[in-house]
Structures are given as C-alpha cells and as structure tokens.
Amino acid sequence: MQRVVKYVLIQMIVIAVSFFQDSRAEVRLPRLISDGLVLQRDTKIKIWGWADVGEEVAVSFLNKHFKTKAGADGKWTVELPAMKAGGPYEMEIKASNHIVVKDILIGDVWICSGQSNMALSMERVKERYPDVIAQSQNPNIRHFFIATNYDFKNVHDDLPSGGWKYADPTNVLSFSATAYFFAKALYEQYHIPIGLINSSVGGTPAEAWLSKDGLKMFPEYAKEANRFENNKLIDSILSAERTLSKGWYNRLYQTDEGYRGDKRWYDINYNSSQWDTMSIPGYWHDKGLKDLNGVVWFRKDFEVPESLAGKTVKLFLGCIVDSDSVYVNGVFVGTTGYRYPPRRYTIPEGILKAGKNTIVIRVINTGGKGGFVEDKKYEISSGAETIDLSGAWHYKVGAKLEPLKPATFIQYKPGALFNSMIAPLLNYSIKGVIWYQGESNTARPEKYNKVFSAMIADWRTHWKQGNFPFLYVQLTNFQTENPLKSGWPELREAQLKTLSVPNTAMAVTIDVGEWNDLHPLNKQDVGKRLALAARAKAYGENIVYSGPIYDSKRIQGNKMVLEFKHKGSGLIAKDSDVLKGFVIAGSDGQFVDADAKIEGNKVIVSGKSVNNPVAVRYAWGDNPAGANLYNKEGLPASPFRTDSN
Incomplete structure (x- = not known):
C-alpha cells in the first residue's frame, strides 16, 4: 500500500512539474525581429522581447554573448554594439525555449511613411516598369509591410502581422514603389543592405501620425483624439455606417433595371439598340446625366480579328468612378470596388471570337461625378495587337439613388496611427525616414507647416536617435486648372517652409505627376530624388541634391531680381529658350504673365503692364504645366511666391 501511495505521489509531482513547465511563457520576439531582418549598421542595436518575470534570456550574435532578465512587466532588452554592414x-x-533568427543583414534601415502615394505598390506600376521588376532580384533590399491598424488609447509594443521580404520579381510587387526605387538607387551607390519598413496608410492627414504628446500643441486635434478613445463611439459609428451602406447597396440592387426582366443587361443576346449613346471616356455629368448617383450600364460592340480569337488578352479600362463590374460576351471578367486603382482585367482564353463581340460595364457612382477618367487607356491588348474601346458606347440608367453619405474613416482622425503603427517601431534603430504625404491636408494648408514640423519633432523625440534625416516629397502636379490661389500650391509652400527644420530635405516633383491621377505612376524619379537627398543628408556626400529654392528678391526699376539656393552648376530653362511659369503683380495685386530670363545665377522678372513690381510667383497652381526652371543637374525648382507671409 505504501508503495502504491509513493508511486502516486511521484506521478503527481511529475505532472505538477510538467504543468509548471508547460505553463511558463516562452520567450517571444517582436515581429520586426524575425527571419530576414535588416539591422542598422554603425550604431547600437536593441534586441528586445517578452518572457516570464525574472526569466534569464541569453542572446548570441557574431560570437558575442549577452544576458539579461525579464523585468516585472515581462519585457527584456539587450543592446548590441555598433557593427559594420554585412x-x-x-x-x-535562449530562455525556456530556443529561437534562431536566420538570414540577418546589417545595413541601413529606412522608415517609409505617409499616405497612398507612399503605400502605392510596385504592382500598381508594373506596366510602366516591367524590365525593372524582371531584374529586381536582390536579397540585399528588403521590405517589411505594416498593415493599417489604429488605436487612440493604447500604445502598442508589437505589430499584429508582418514579415521581411527580399526583392525578387514576385516579392517586389508588394513593395512600396517609391521606397523600392529609393532603396535601389542607394544600393547601386553604396552596395550595402537596405531595409524598408513601410508604415503608410492611404488618405491619412499628417495629424493622424502624431502621438498623444505631439497632439498637445493642437487643442482641437487633441480634443478629437480624446473623443475617439471611446471604443463604443467607434463601434457605433462603424455599425451605423455599415447598416447605411448595406441598405444603400441593397436598394441599388433591388431597383437596378439591369437585373430585372427576361434578360440581364450584360446578356450577350440582350438588345441595346434603343439605348442612348455617350462618348467614352468622360464623366456622365458632363454628357447629359447631371447629378446622377446610382447605376449606369454601358455596352459596346467591337470587332475582333481572327488573330485574337480565343486568346487570353488584357483589358484596360483606365480608371472608373466609383466602382465597376465588367462582362465580355456575357461572361464576368472582373470588378473593382473603388475609384483609384487602374482597371486591368484578363479576358480568359475562349471568350473572344472572330467578328462581333460585346463588352458591358456596370458602373456604380455613390456621389459626385461618375464615369470614365479621361486620358487613360481603354483598350484590349495582346501585346502586339490592340483594340481601341474609346468612342461611342450605348448607355442606360439602371437605378438612381440619393448620394451615399461618405464614410467616417477612423484612421484619418488625429492621433489614430501613432500608437499602433509607429510606437511598435521605436526600439528599432534606423537611418532615417522618407515621407510622401500632403494631399489629404490641402483643404487646410495654412496649418500644415506647423503640424508637419511638430510631427517630425514628435517622431524624433520618441525614437531617441537625435535629428535623424527626414526626407519628404513635395506634392506633384495634379488637375488641369492653374489658379493663383489653391490648396495645392499653398500646401507645397508649407512643405517648402518645413525645410527650416534641421536635417530635412525635399524632393520637388511638379514635373512627374499626372493631371488626371492622384497617384501618378512615375515613382522612379520620386525615389531617385529622395535618394539624392539621402546621399547628402544621411551619407554626407557633397552633391547637388535639390532643385533651385527661392532665397531673396530685390526691385530694380520695373523688374524683380530673384536669387536662389541650390543652383547647382547653374540655372536653366529646361527644354526651351524661354523661361516659363512666372507671373508678376504690381501694387494692384493683379498677377499677369511675366517675362523671365536667367542672367548668371539670377532670374530677372518683369511684366509689360507692371511698372512697379510688388510680387512674383512661380509654378503657382495645382498643375503648373510648362514651369521649367531647373538647375543643370536636371532637378526642378520648387514653386514659390515672394508675397508669402
């Protein structure tokens, strides 16, 4: 009996010990410290994680060994010495468990942040850069993507997802295009590993990236952020908007005439000969359907040569406002749910036939102007052959509803993103930041310089790495008008003023945009110009890294003489004998086109009707087409006005 009791006691002890061991928390690392990571060279490096309180953690790297213990909060940190690239x-x-982090590089780490033009991936520009993508194999360029996540109340110490990927023709499609071209240019210059941490969210204003401390400078923003610390408020807003949106789309579907009757309007045998005609591309508001929200169906017959019959081909439909569903010969071939992405669909093998074919597009517009963005490709392409789809289309209204109330994008609110998308990165040593943002602040440009400058200071304070390089993109050219007063030029001016913040640089991009696209495809020049700024500010090269920046003025009779910084090896009027983009005003404040010419390193500006010049402006408009002041290194001058406050 005693032997049995002893055996039972031993088994209970074994079970208890096993339970205790199994219940101990394994040492855990943050998402950033994972296979394929890039560590910052030439500076001390933190490695951190979590374990049981008091648990001893050993870290071994490059034949050096470090030990620490988890604190009362379960967190532990070791600091590695500065190391060279390699x-x-x-x-x-090692702790209660054993982790091996593999494929670690030491190089330079850049935070890549901002809104959609930083978030925009190489996949979106693949038709423009097929050779770049095909030749992108480079394990020394790596990218870590951070998914959108907001939190107004709790400071996060880790990311919910993410991992490091190295550049190759498949992985690179998910890289930020601006960031990839930036990294590619740096790697080609220095041949050291480059790590890109992509923490960017489309549509976000600068204030969304401020911390709670940073918001204290802006009482109205701090008040709004405090309001959204209430999760019940957020849930109620999201729930109400989901209900509203679901109801709107349900009514749209139920009332859409294209889904009623004997044949759906996309049916190959449906007769649309009695429909009205509209020329595509263009917005239907400008073509007779004013103030219409709901569904409009478009239908077109087109001829297919024998050489394309039955083949798999690409279908390009520019951009469509707001969403679309596409059918070819009655077969569904694709849909896009919002206005900005380029419509690129595949028509599968066996659908096209020689002779007459039919394409049908169901377009939903929730508010504003609906239709087809102009000056884009609308065609079927096999590479060697194309079929133009622009021109006359039949159309018919399927359903008309009131505009759908715009959604409340919670992630756009002040302070929404810092806690969840910046705070988890703060232990990670970095080289600097590249930033592409501003479009979402153009409605209130007068605040931007203060907000943006505060954000830079806020990040630097929290990172505790001093005034690390902060390099940013000035807004590109956009839209067709060229007004003297607009949010876009004033926002560019606010970005220009931010150069007063130490260790910053700005890439001017008024020559690489597209008038009809908020997301221009030329991300190569943007990345290269940011890389030039990095070479000067982060790597200490004595190079020309900026286009001309207005410095001072003086009146000389009926002329204004302008001086510039960053002249490089000289000022030029690019691709012309005439300097363009200048306007001048006298005491009446009325701006007129100016005559401008380069004399040495100065620009002399005058106007035929202006005897006493007071102010000059350059490239002052949403889309300053033709503005051509550059330095000889090929970098464009920043827009400016001499009458700025």
Whole structure:
C-alpha cells in the first residue's frame, strides 16, 4: 500500500512539474525581429522581447554573448554594439525555449511613411516598369509591410502581422514603389543592405501620425483624439455606417433595371439598340446625366480579328468612378470596388471570337461625378495587337439613388496611427525616414507647416536617435486648372517652409505627376530624388541634391531680381529658350504673365503692364504645366511666391 501511495505521489509531482513547465511563457520576439531582418549598421542595436518575470534570456550574435532578465512587466532588452554592414548572419535567443533568427543583414534601415502615394505598390506600376521588376532580384533590399491598424488609447509594443521580404520579381510587387526605387538607387551607390519598413496608410492627414504628446500643441486635434478613445463611439459609428451602406447597396440592387426582366443587361443576346449613346471616356455629368448617383450600364460592340480569337488578352479600362463590374460576351471578367486603382482585367482564353463581340460595364457612382477618367487607356491588348474601346458606347440608367453619405474613416482622425503603427517601431534603430504625404491636408494648408514640423519633432523625440534625416516629397502636379490661389500650391509652400527644420530635405516633383491621377505612376524619379537627398543628408556626400529654392528678391526699376539656393552648376530653362511659369503683380495685386530670363545665377522678372513690381510667383497652381526652371543637374525648382507671409 505504501508503495502504491509513493508511486502516486511521484506521478503527481511529475505532472505538477510538467504543468509548471508547460505553463511558463516562452520567450517571444517582436515581429520586426524575425527571419530576414535588416539591422542598422554603425550604431547600437536593441534586441528586445517578452518572457516570464525574472526569466534569464541569453542572446548570441557574431560570437558575442549577452544576458539579461525579464523585468516585472515581462519585457527584456539587450543592446548590441555598433557593427559594420554585412551578412547574412544568425542570432540565437535562449530562455525556456530556443529561437534562431536566420538570414540577418546589417545595413541601413529606412522608415517609409505617409499616405497612398507612399503605400502605392510596385504592382500598381508594373506596366510602366516591367524590365525593372524582371531584374529586381536582390536579397540585399528588403521590405517589411505594416498593415493599417489604429488605436487612440493604447500604445502598442508589437505589430499584429508582418514579415521581411527580399526583392525578387514576385516579392517586389508588394513593395512600396517609391521606397523600392529609393532603396535601389542607394544600393547601386553604396552596395550595402537596405531595409524598408513601410508604415503608410492611404488618405491619412499628417495629424493622424502624431502621438498623444505631439497632439498637445493642437487643442482641437487633441480634443478629437480624446473623443475617439471611446471604443463604443467607434463601434457605433462603424455599425451605423455599415447598416447605411448595406441598405444603400441593397436598394441599388433591388431597383437596378439591369437585373430585372427576361434578360440581364450584360446578356450577350440582350438588345441595346434603343439605348442612348455617350462618348467614352468622360464623366456622365458632363454628357447629359447631371447629378446622377446610382447605376449606369454601358455596352459596346467591337470587332475582333481572327488573330485574337480565343486568346487570353488584357483589358484596360483606365480608371472608373466609383466602382465597376465588367462582362465580355456575357461572361464576368472582373470588378473593382473603388475609384483609384487602374482597371486591368484578363479576358480568359475562349471568350473572344472572330467578328462581333460585346463588352458591358456596370458602373456604380455613390456621389459626385461618375464615369470614365479621361486620358487613360481603354483598350484590349495582346501585346502586339490592340483594340481601341474609346468612342461611342450605348448607355442606360439602371437605378438612381440619393448620394451615399461618405464614410467616417477612423484612421484619418488625429492621433489614430501613432500608437499602433509607429510606437511598435521605436526600439528599432534606423537611418532615417522618407515621407510622401500632403494631399489629404490641402483643404487646410495654412496649418500644415506647423503640424508637419511638430510631427517630425514628435517622431524624433520618441525614437531617441537625435535629428535623424527626414526626407519628404513635395506634392506633384495634379488637375488641369492653374489658379493663383489653391490648396495645392499653398500646401507645397508649407512643405517648402518645413525645410527650416534641421536635417530635412525635399524632393520637388511638379514635373512627374499626372493631371488626371492622384497617384501618378512615375515613382522612379520620386525615389531617385529622395535618394539624392539621402546621399547628402544621411551619407554626407557633397552633391547637388535639390532643385533651385527661392532665397531673396530685390526691385530694380520695373523688374524683380530673384536669387536662389541650390543652383547647382547653374540655372536653366529646361527644354526651351524661354523661361516659363512666372507671373508678376504690381501694387494692384493683379498677377499677369511675366517675362523671365536667367542672367548668371539670377532670374530677372518683369511684366509689360507692371511698372512697379510688388510680387512674383512661380509654378503657382495645382498643375503648373510648362514651369521649367531647373538647375543643370536636371532637378526642378520648387514653386514659390515672394508675397508669402
């Protein structure tokens, strides 16, 4: 009996010990410290994580060994010494469990942030850069994508998802295009590993990226952020808007005439000969359907040569406002749910036939102007052959509803993103930041310089790495009008003023935009210009990294003489004998086109009807087409006005 009791006691002890061991928390690393990571060279490096309170953690890297214990909060940190660029290496972390982090490089780490033009991926520009993508194999360029996540109340110490990917023709499609071209240019210059941490969210204003401390400078923003600390408020807003949106789309579907009757309007045998005709591309508001929200169906017959019959081909439909569903010969071939992405669909094998074919597009517009963005490709392409789809289309209204109330984008609110998308990165040593943002602040440009400058200071304070380089993109050219007063030029001016913040640089891009697209495809020049700024500000090269920046003025009779910084090896009027883009005003404040010419390193500006010049402006408009002041290094001058406050 005693033997049995003893055996039972031993088994209970074994079970208890096993339970205790199994219940101990394994040492855990943050998402950033994972296979394929890039560590910042030439500076001390933190490695951190979580374990049981008091648990000893050992870290081994490059034949150096470090020990620490988890604190009362379960967190532990070790600090590695500064190291030169190199790799790949492995790191071991031992505690109650054993972790090996593989394929580690030491190089330069850049935070890539802002709104949609930073978030925009290489996949979106693949037709423009097929050779770049095909030749992108480079394990020394790596990218970590951070998914959108907001939190107004709690400071996060880790990311919910994400991992490091190295550049190759498949992975690179998910890289930020601006960031990839930036990294590519730096790698080609220095041949050191480049790590890109992409923390960007489309549509976000600068104030969404401020911390709670940073918001204290802006009482109205702080008040709004405090309001959204209430999760019940957020849930109620999201719930109400989901209900509203679902009801709107249900009514749209139920009342859409294209889904009623014996044949759907996309049916190959449906007769649309009695429909009205509209020329595509263009917005239907400008073509007779004013103030119409709901569904409009478009239908077109087109001829297919024998050489394309039955083949798999590409269908390009520019951009469509707001969403679309597309059918070819009655077969559904694709849909896009919002206005900005380019419509690129595949018509599968066996659908096209020689002779007459039919394409049908169901377009939903929730508010504003609906239709087809002009000056885009609307065609079927096999590479060698194309079929133009622009021109006359039949159309018919399927349903008409009131505009759908715009959604409340919670992630756009002040302070929404810092806690969840910046705070988890703060232990990670970095080289600097590249930033592409501003479009969402153009409605209130007068605040931007203060907000943006405060954000830079806020990030630097929290990172505790001093005034690391902060390089940003000035807004590109956009839209067709060229007004003297507009949010876009004033926002560019606010960005220009931010150069007063130490260790900053700005890439001017008024020559690489597209008048009809908020997301221009030329991300190569943007990335290259940011890389020039990095070479000067982060790497200490004595190079020309900026286009001309207005410095001072003086009146000389009926002329205004302008001086510039960043002249490089000289000022030029690019691609012309005439300097363009200048306007001048006298005491009446009325701006007129100016005559401008380069004399040495100065620009002399005058106007035929202006005897006493007071102010000059350059490239002052949403889309300053033709503005051509550059330096000889090929970098454009920043827009400016001499009458700025």
